[in-house]
Amino acid sequence: MNRYFRELSVAAALALLLALLAVFAPHFYQPQPLLSRLTAQMPTLVLTLGMTMVMLTRQIDISVGSQFGLCAVVAGLVSAGGHSLALSLAAALGAGALMGAINGWLVAWMGLPSIVVSLATMVTWAEALRLFQQGKFINLPAGVQWFGLSQTAGQVALILLGLSLLAGLAFLLKNRAGGRHLYAVGSDSEAARLSGIHPQKVTFGVFVAMGLLVGVAAVFNLVQSPQVDPKCGTGLELKAVAAAVVGGVAVNGGRGNVWGAFVGLLLLATINPALTFLHVEAYWEKAIQGLVILLAVVADGLRSKRQSP
Amino acid sequence: MKRSRFLVSLLAIPSLLVLVSCNKSEPAAGSGSGSPGAAKKLTIAFMPKSKGNSYFVACEKGAREAVKELGVDLLFDGPTNTDPAKQNEIVENWITLGVDVMAVACENREGISGALKKAQEKGIKVVTFDSDTTPDARSFFVNQATPQGLGETLMDEAARLCGEEGEFAIITATLTAANMNEWRKHIEARLAAKYPKMKLVDTKPCDDQKDKAQQETTNLLSANPNLKCVMAICSPAVPGAAEAIKQAGKAGVVKLLGLGLPSENKAYLKEGVTQSVILWKVADLGYLTIQTANAVGQGTLKPGAKTFQAGRLGELTIEDTSIILGKPFIFNKDNVDQFDF
Numbered sequence: 001m002n003r004y005f006r007e008l009s010v011a012a013a014l015a016l017l018l019a020l021l022a023v024f025a026p027h028f029y030q031p032q033p034l035l036s037r038l039t040a041q042m043p044t045l046v047l048t049l050g051m052t053m054v055m056l057t058r059q060i061d062i063s064v065g066s067q068f069g070l071c072a073v074v075a076g077l078v079s080a081g082g083h084s085l086a087l088s089l090a091a092a093l094g095a096g097a098l099m100g101a102i103n104g105w106l107v108a109w110m111g112l113p114s115i116v117v118s119l120a121t122m123v124t125w126a127e128a129l130r131l132f133q134q135g136k137f138i139n140l141p142a143g144v145q146w147f148g149l150s151q152t153a154g155q156v157a158l159i160l161l162g163l164s165l166l167a168g169l170a171f172l173l174k175n176r177a178g179g180r181h182l183y184a185v186g187s188d189s190e191a192a193r194l195s196g197i198h199p200q201k202v203t204f205g206v207f208v209a210m211g212l213l214v215g216v217a218a219v220f221n222l223v224q225s226p227q228v229d230p231k232c233g234t235g236l237e238l239k240a241v242a243a244a245v246v247g248g249v250a251v252n253g254g255r256g257n258v259w260g261a262f263v264g265l266l267l268l269a270t271i272n273p274a275l276t277f278l279h280v281e282a283y284w285e286k287a288i289q290g291l292v293i294l295l296a297v298v299a300d301g302l303r304s305k306r307q308s309p
Numbered sequence: 310m311k312r313s314r315f316l317v318s319l320l321a322i323p324s325l326l327v328l329v330s331c332n333k334s335e336p337a338a339g340s341g342s343g344s345p346g347a348a349k350k351l352t353i354a355f356m357p358k359s360k361g362n363s364y365f366v367a368c369e370k371g372a373r374e375a376v377k378e379l380g381v382d383l384l385f386d387g388p389t390n391t392d393p394a395k396q397n398e399i400v401e402n403w404i405t406l407g408v409d410v411m412a413v414a415c416e417n418r419e420g421i422s423g424a425l426k427k428a429q430e431k432g433i434k435v436v437t438f439d440s441d442t443t444p445d446a447r448s449f450f451v452n453q454a455t456p457q458g459l460g461e462t463l464m465d466e467a468a469r470l471c472g473e474e475g476e477f478a479i480i481t482a483t484l485t486a487a488n489m490n491e492w493r494k495h496i497e498a499r500l501a502a503k504y505p506k507m508k509l510v511d512t513k514p515c516d517d518q519k520d521k522a523q524q525e526t527t528n529l530l531s532a533n534p535n536l537k538c539v540m541a542i543c544s545p546a547v548p549g550a551a552e553a554i555k556q557a558g559k560a561g562v563v564k565l566l567g568l569g570l571p572s573e574n575k576a577y578l579k580e581g582v583t584q585s586v587i588l589w590k591v592a593d594l595g596y597l598t599i600q601t602a603n604a605v606g607q608g609t610l611k612p613g614a615k616t617f618q619a620g621r622l623g624e625l626t627i628e629d630t631s632i633i634l635g636k637p638f639i640f641n642k643d644n645v646d647q648f649d650f
Contacts, residue, residue, distance in 0.1 A: 025532065032556075033527050033530065037528070040524050137519075139576070227519065276513070276525070277531075
C-alpha cells in the first residue's frame, strides 16, 4: 500500500466535497470570497504547523488558543501605540516564545504530562488576558491592515507567507536531521536517547517553536482587520489538533506530516461554508466536523491494530 | 453705641438658637409626615461591575447628572476589574458606613444576594441596575431593555433599511444562548406579524467571536446573492460582519445592523458599511438608577407602583419590580460621535 495512503484519502474526501460544491453551489468559487476564506485560514494553518510538530514528538499543546489571544493583544497594543509592525511582530514572537518555553520546561525537564501542563497554562493565560483586557476590542491605526497594501495584495501576500512556512517546515521535517529527531523522539524516546539524541532538548525546542508560530499566527490575524478581538484565540487549539488528526498526524507520535495536516485543515475549513452554500442548518456544522474527526481517529486505530501483531 | 450693639447681640443669641433648633426639627417633621416637599438629603452608594469599563464610565456620567439635579450625596465605588468577591466587600463597607440606598450592577446574581439582604436588614434600601440579583435581595431592578423591545427594534430597523422587502440573515452568538434565543423569538414574531415581504434565509452562530462572525458573513454573502441585510445580535459580530461586507465590496449594498457598543463600530458607521447600531443610552441608565434610588430612599416609590416619574426621562412603566428604561436607542453615523462607550 502507498505510504501516503492516509493523506491521499483525506485529499480525496476534500476533492469530493469540492466537486459536490462545483455541481450544487458553483458560486462557492467566486474569486473574491474564496480569497477571503483562504486568507482567514492562514492563522489556523500556522498553528496547525506547530501542533503537527508537537504531536510528532508525542506531546500536545492545548494552550495555543489562549497563547494566540495573548499574543494578538500584545501585538495589537504595540501597533495601537503607534509602533511599527516589525516591533509588534517581535513582541508577539517574544510573548509566544516565553509561553512556549514555560510549557516546554514543565514538560521536558519536569517530566509532567503535556495535556495537564497545557490545560493549566490554557486557563491561566485566558484568565489573565480576561482580567487585563476585560474583553475590550483594540482599535488599530490605519496602515496595519493588509500591511498597508491593497486588500487583494495583502491577502495574496498572507497566503504566500503561510504556504512558504508550510513548504519550509515540510522540508525541514523531512530532510534535516533536526526534523528527523522529532520523529525519533515521538516514536521511541528511549531509542532516540540511545542513538545520541537529547529528547528533553528536542521536546523543549518544539514547545518554544510552537510558541513562536503562535506569535506569527497572531500577527497573521492582526493584519486582517482594523480591530483586535481579545477572544480571537478561543477554540483555536481544537481546530489545530483536529486538522492535524484528520490529516493523519498520529496522536501517539512519530507519524504524519505537515502536508497531511494542511489538507486536513482545508477539509475541516470547507465543511462550514459548504453547509451554508447547501443551505443546511447551522446545527449540523459541529456534528459533521466531529464525525470527520471520529472517522480519522478510527482509521488510525484500525491501521495501528493491523500493524501490531 | 457700644452698649446698644451689645444689647442687639444679646437679643440675637436666643433668636439664633431658635433658628438652629427649627432647622433641626423641620426635616424630622418632614420625613415623619412623608410629604415629598421636605425631602431629606440621602446618601446613595452606586456600584458598577467594574470602574475602568467605558460602558460604566458612561453610566456614571448619567448618575452624576441625576445626583446634581436631586442634590443627594453620592458614594461611587466598584472593583477595578470585574470581581464578584470585591463587590461583596464593598457592600459590607457600605453597611458599616450606614448609607441610605445602594444601587448595584451585580456581577454574580446569587453571589451578592446575601450581602444585599444583610444591608436590607439594617434598613438600607437596595436597587439593582444593568444586571439583577435575586428579586428578594432588592426592591427594584432598573432594566435597560426587554427582550421584546430589543427584538422589535431590531426587526423594525432591518425592515426600514431594506424598504420592508428582501432576504436577510442573522448572526447570533451561539444557537443555545438563552437571551439571544429570546430576542430571536421576538424578531421572528415581529417578522411574521408585520413584514410579509421579508424573508429570514439563515441564522448562523459566531461563538461570540469577531473573526468567526466575519467568516460566516463572507459565506452568507456569497451563498445568498440576493441578501439585502445582515442582522448581528451579539456585540463582537457587528464589526466582524462589517469587515466581511467591506472585503466583499458590498458596503451600502448589503445593509448591516446589530446590537453593540458605538465605540467598536464607529469607523464602520462612518465608512457606511454599518448602518445602525442598537443599544440603550447608557448614561440614561445611570441617570434612571439614581432617580430610582432616590425615590425608593424617600419612600415615594413603593412596591406595587405601575409607573415612575423619572426626571427628564418622563413617566416610565414598571413591570412587576422592573423599571423599564424604554425603547432602545439607534446609533448611526450622524449621532455616534456624541457617545464614548
